[in-house]
Amino acid sequence: MSGEGPFDTIGTVGAGAYGAALALAAARAGRRVLLWAREAAAVDAIARTRQAPRLPGITLPDAVRGTVQLADLAGCDALLITVPTQSLRAVCRALAPLLPASIPVISAAKGIERGTGLFTTQIIAQELPAARPAILSGPSFAADIGKGLPTAVTLAAADASLAQALAEALSSPAFRIYHSADPRGVEIGGAAKNVLAIAAGIAIGLGYGESARAALVARGFAELRRFGQAHGAQGETLMGLSGLGDVVLSCASPQSRNFAFGLALGQGRSVTDAAGGALAEGAFTAQILAQMAQAGGVDMPIADAVAGIIDGRIGVREAVTGLLARPLRAEGEGETM
Ligand SMILES: NC(=O)C1=CN([C@@H]2O[C@H](COP(=O)(O)OP(=O)(O)OC[C@H]3O[C@@H](n4cnc5c(N)ncnc54)[C@H](O)[C@@H]3O)[C@@H](O)[C@H]2O)C=CC1
Numbered sequence: 001m002s003g004e005g006p007f008d009t010i011g012t013v014g015a016g017a018y019g020a021a022l023a024l025a026a027a028r029a030g031r032r033v034l035l036w037a038r039e040a041a042a043v044d045a046i047a048r049t050r051q052a053p054r055l056p057g058i059t060l061p062d063a064v065r066g067t068v069q070l071a072d073l074a075g076c077d078a079l080l081i082t083v084p085t086q087s088l089r090a091v092c093r094a095l096a097p098l099l100p101a102s103i104p105v106i107s108a109a110k111g112i113e114r115g116t117g118l119f120t121t122q123i124i125a126q127e128l129p130a131a132r133p134a135i136l137s138g139p140s141f142a143a144d145i146g147k148g149l150p151t152a153v154t155l156a157a158a159d160a161s162l163a164q165a166l167a168e169a170l171s172s173p174a175f176r177i178y179h180s181a182d183p184r185g186v187e188i189g190g191a192a193k194n195v196l197a198i199a200a201g202i203a204i205g206l207g208y209g210e211s212a213r214a215a216l217v218a219r220g221f222a223e224l225r226r227f228g229q230a231h232g233a234q235g236e237t238l239m240g241l242s243g244l245g246d247v248v249l250s251c252a253s254p255q256s257r258n259f260a261f262g263l264a265l266g267q268g269r270s271v272t273d274a275a276g277g278a279l280a281e282g283a284f285t286a287q288i289l290a291q292m293a294q295a296g297g298v299d300m301p302i303a304d305a306v307a308g309i310i311d312g313r314i315g316v317r318e319a320v321t322g323l324l325a326r327p328l329r330a331e332g333e334g335e336t337m
């Protein structure tokens, strides 16, 4: 026993696809859930139909209650924040005067903040200095969680006993949460895999085939590991669910919005309409990831190519030609993990 908890009531902040899915997962784990949404229409829909608008066809149990009042979250034992990375700071700032000290605040966003280069647990630490930040990440489509399909993710916090207690409180038979004391490793995997998924989508959209995709995924994962190593991530974290696991899922499935965004780019759609209104976190992270890599002397040609395409610095075919023209070298050169 860790002495943490009990985590009877969980607040989920953001009622998009993943917020609704994690609210449902927490309810299946036996928690009461308060689901905060910015949009009153989402809360109304949940009350009337028991369905969240962004997770259609999935019934939320009565243990999940919606609210538009941020202050209602003050009574929760832990929070799960599921708003996009670039909105996380604003949401934490609004929560700051409301939350009790030491409350665990778990980010489920997968990205890096533009302008600061901060990971999501660092944003939480800055804006909610009395809270205890954690991160939940790993291969898990909201729709799969919603349907109760088997899913496994990692929950990490600097305090290992907190990570374990939260993982136990939120796990259920079909939603298995492994725990870790390496939040940086977990959040790097989630952020970088989105950029790699865009690259994989581009390769398929261009018609380059499955062999090219496999090569890109393997070389992309080598980049992710180099970046992780430079930022103090543990090798086993990067090789685990939140790193390799999510790279495999997101680079292989058109269900991934990041992959679908890349696919549309490869098929000739413009950056402005390739996402089709869906959230592709990698489009917001690519540039800052490439900048951080460059500043730290980490070679990340695939992330750099994706950033160049999104910034309009380089065309899709030109970017791929550039990758293919790189000098051949020994596999594993410069990698020690
Ligand atoms: N959908 C999925 O399968 C998964 C999503 N994630 C991550 O979860 C995060 C959210 O993704 P989704 O829920 O899928 O996106 P979504 O687009 O379905 O929903 C995002 C929600 O955030 C809310 N929001 C945005 N800015 C806000 C702000 N400033 N204040 C308050 N609310 C705000 C929106 O109203 C919306 O309800 C992303 O970082 C994503 O990478 C992680 C794993 C799986």
Ligand SMILES: O=C(CO)COP(=O)(O)O
Pocket (backbone or CB within 6 Å): 110, 138, 139, 140, 141, 194, 197, 246, 249, 250, 255, 256, 257, 258, 259, 279, 280, 281
């Ligand atoms: O992170 C995810 C699966 O683990 C969801 O991927 P997308 O955000 O690309 O849809």
